[in-house]
Amino acid sequence: MPKKHQIIEAAIRVFAREGLEKGKIADIAKEAGIGKGTVYEYFSSKADVFKAIEEHVTTGMIDVVAEVLKKPVSAEEKLRLIFSISVEHINHMGDELLIVTELLVHGARGHMFDEGTNTMVDMYSTYRELVETILIEGLQNGEFREINPPGIATLFLAFIDGIVWQYVFIKDTSNFKLLLDEALESFLKGIKL
Amino acid sequence: MPKKHQIIEAAIRVFAREGLEKGKIADIAKEAGIGKGTVYEYFSSKADVFKAIEEHVTTGMIDVVAEVLKKPVSAEEKLRLIFSISVEHINHMGDELLIVTELLVHGARGHMFDEGTNTMVDMYSTYRELVETILIEGLQNGEFREINPPGIATLFLAFIDGIVWQYVFIKDTSNFKLLLDEALESFLKGIKL
Amino acid sequence: MPKKHQIIEAAIRVFAREGLEKGKIADIAKEAGIGKGTVYEYFSSKADVFKAIEEHVTTGMIDVVAEVLKKPVSAEEKLRLIFSISVEHINHMGDELLIVTELLVHGARGHMFDEGTNTMVDMYSTYRELVETILIEGLQNGEFREINPPGIATLFLAFIDGIVWQYVFIKDTSNFKLLLDEALESFLKGIKL
Amino acid sequence: MPKKHQIIEAAIRVFAREGLEKGKIADIAKEAGIGKGTVYEYFSSKADVFKAIEEHVTTGMIDVVAEVLKKPVSAEEKLRLIFSISVEHINHMGDELLIVTELLVHGARGHMFDEGTNTMVDMYSTYRELVETILIEGLQNGEFREINPPGIATLFLAFIDGIVWQYVFIKDTSNFKLLLDEALESFLKGIKL
DNA sequence: GATGAATGAGGGTTCATTCAT
DNA sequence: TATGAATGAACCCTCATTCAT
Structure with a gap:
């Protein structure tokens, strides 16, 4: 699934920059260029x-x-x-x-x-x-x-x-x-x- | 000030156990045996x-x-x-x-x-x-x-x-x-x- | 329209089981064996x-x-x-x-x-x-x-x-x-x- | 605890008016004249x-x-x-x-x-x-x-x-x-x- | 100084709804 | 017509911080 991979890549960038706890799901979504809810289509939490x-x-x-x-x-x-x-x-x-x-x-x-x-x-x-x-x-x-x-x-x-x-x-x-x-x-x- | 040092020791125990973000101020207070507000008497944040x-x-x-x-x-x-x-x-x-x-x-x-x-x-x-x-x-x-x-x-x-x-x-x-x-x-x- | 009736039947089963608020549109679609979007072909909300x-x-x-x-x-x-x-x-x-x-x-x-x-x-x-x-x-x-x-x-x-x-x-x-x-x-x- | 009772009273008013699911914790707080977080001081959820x-x-x-x-x-x-x-x-x-x-x-x-x-x-x-x-x-x-x-x-x-x-x-x-x-x-x- | 009740900004998560295919 | 991926408003809950006592 390319979208899932795309989100992981975005998450890595966000977490690398902000930290695991400070990095928000909203940040990941924005970084991946998708909506916040879409992250939850590919990850349960x-x-x-x-x-x-x-x-x-x-x-x-x-x-x-x-x-x-x-x-x-x-x-x-x-x-x-x-x-x-x-x-x-x-x-x-x-x-x-x-x-x-x-x-x-x-x-x-x-x-x-x-x-x-x-x-x-x-x-x-x-x-x-x-x-x-x-x-x-x-x-x-x-x-x-x-x-x-x-x-x-x-x-x-x-x-x-x-x-x-x-x-x-x-x-x-x-x-x-x-x-x-x-x-x-x-x-x-x-x-x- | 011994109280301040006491709080730091408690904080270290809490953060070592829970992590920097997951460790709560309330946990530190409890670990130090003092009130939550007291932490703020010695630390601004x-x-x-x-x-x-x-x-x-x-x-x-x-x-x-x-x-x-x-x-x-x-x-x-x-x-x-x-x-x-x-x-x-x-x-x-x-x-x-x-x-x-x-x-x-x-x-x-x-x-x-x-x-x-x-x-x-x-x-x-x-x-x-x-x-x-x-x-x-x-x-x-x-x-x-x-x-x-x-x-x-x-x-x-x-x-x-x-x-x-x-x-x-x-x-x-x-x-x-x-x-x-x-x-x-x-x-x-x-x-x- | 038989499809509309089919959806109502499914909805009744779902809502009876889960409650009006807890029952999701997605549940109804699954119960009716159709896609989520199809529910909206027959019902506006x-x-x-x-x-x-x-x-x-x-x-x-x-x-x-x-x-x-x-x-x-x-x-x-x-x-x-x-x-x-x-x-x-x-x-x-x-x-x-x-x-x-x-x-x-x-x-x-x-x-x-x-x-x-x-x-x-x-x-x-x-x-x-x-x-x-x-x-x-x-x-x-x-x-x-x-x-x-x-x-x-x-x-x-x-x-x-x-x-x-x-x-x-x-x-x-x-x-x-x-x-x-x-x-x-x-x-x-x-x-x- | 009078505050707890106060919140229950407010909650009853809100839920009676809005329904169990539609009534929000924020509504209860407002109805009770307290902050949202205060509700959680008396109730866990x-x-x-x-x-x-x-x-x-x-x-x-x-x-x-x-x-x-x-x-x-x-x-x-x-x-x-x-x-x-x-x-x-x-x-x-x-x-x-x-x-x-x-x-x-x-x-x-x-x-x-x-x-x-x-x-x-x-x-x-x-x-x-x-x-x-x-x-x-x-x-x-x-x-x-x-x-x-x-x-x-x-x-x-x-x-x-x-x-x-x-x-x-x-x-x-x-x-x-x-x-x-x-x-x-x-x-x-x-x-x- | 010491306290803990009160607070609300902030964030994770849900889900009705939309729309391109 | 049928679909389900995408969306974001909405809402529960957490917790650092404040402040009256």
Whole structure:
């Protein structure tokens, strides 16, 4: 449904600009160039819009990263790919990251839009598991030294998350790319045999 | 004024639990064991409470870290201290981190509680500058190799921020400490001569 | 037009179930198995549907009762017929009575769906007048004793209305029929010479 | 709480005039001479106001009638008292009867304002039971002939309900009182030995 | 100072109605 | 003729803020 997608796009712009709570349904409608009531033709409530945004954001992320797992390359190379893909993705998100952050905080509080599911937090766990899978793979095929996969996975995520924050605060990060590569190499050197 | 501080503490508990927007003034009053109107004897508005929380949180952080700068130890040692102090601080904050995150997002949007100042974002900049100062110091006294101070400072902050996120999501991080030390050593090795 | 009648039937089912205000045009369309816009091909507004239901309900009632007046039987027999026809009618209406009640209340408030006419209340008056006519007839031809026609007519209506309520609340009234007949006889005995 | 009662009074006036659904909370506030929000200081929702009105109306009715049961008079006299009290009560209610009717219809549909209780319908049942109790009493002490208490109770209620309707439609019922007495006597004569 | 009853602007949501297809 | 997507006025309810006590 293209209209539904159109509304999600408008909602993302509004929420990125105003915040999840301050962004009004009326704003979204105006941003999408439609009437207020039309939003409710596609979403049952504001929380439903939040949920849709969560899905929109997480699907893109997890799918692309999961794809990496299937590639016939070394574990090390997989980590490199995940890293570059993630950074690339973050770079493309721009102010959407503010929404993602709010959604993560919301989820971290245990609050939910949907009874029983915590999409954003689940996505985070899935992401961590994907990384862990790669680490175990590299451990088993002798690429990596005797590491603790869950801990290293957490460290890897911390690395990526930390970078997100810098993007959020320093909008222009062009001259930051080289450092990231260096840091990644340093990280990989640390876990390789 | 101890009553004012009492209200801030109550506000932090409420906002950590409910979120900045969902947390009501009435909740804070109840949490503090006082009347709703009394909150307004000490704060002019809800935004004023936010501002006070920002100050409360940042002051603690910056002061302690700034103290490190004055110590008569090597730049490397200063970074180690800042790192451990920060991690310790993060560890103590617990769910307050959720508030800090919301405040940072708020600030990143350019929204302000107070005309003209962006406390949280300023704190962030100050923090970065402190680290940069140490890096330049280490660079000048020959401790570090030919590095790019702003970039490395950003990387250092990214490292710390990333860790915050892990604390937010994995509440028990006890067996994560060793990894952090290892990672810090790896980081330091990368910039030392 | 059979489609129009089809919609009225659907509307009656919906309004009986949900209430006049809570029953939505969309519900009626779904109940009638047609599109929402189609309802507006046959009715200009929701009030227009109400009006049509009023007419549907009252026409059935008044016509049948008016028919009795023309019969070449005694006044007493006419009252008996009206009574049994009315009770029969009430019995057939079932939950439609809830709608009738709502419409009567609406009319009693002086609210109207149509500028200038108060169908339901008019029907009520007509009904009373029919009964009054019979009473006067019986009075003139010496069947009844010196009664006050308007008052007795009101009492007669009260009797029927009261029965409606019992049907509304006690859905099964099968073993109630005998009592009604007895009560009617008692009533007639009271006005006969 | 006098303010709460004040709001109920205002609500009754508004709902009697406008109808349960058409009467707005804002109307009630204006009618009571208070702010819209103040209504919510005393009632949690519009349904809660409905519930309060139900209780306000039913309490007055049942209590007074129940009192009759305890009197040391014959069953016949009790019925006479209940009848006159009820008619008196109905007479005093005026347009409140329109609200009562709407509430009864609402209850007859099985809709509820409060999970699990159907105040208005319960009141109705209680009323019927009180009458039944009196009938059984009169049956046992030889006052009444071999009657069917539930059926006669229903007939008695039908009689009263029917009168309500006439009050609703013919506002001035002054010259109607005599007829009622006559009708009551006729009714009592029918069940007496 | 402390309080909490009162307030009303504001926002989420519903639904009768319209109209292009 | 039939449709249902689109609309926005209307209304319930929330909650920051005020102020009389």
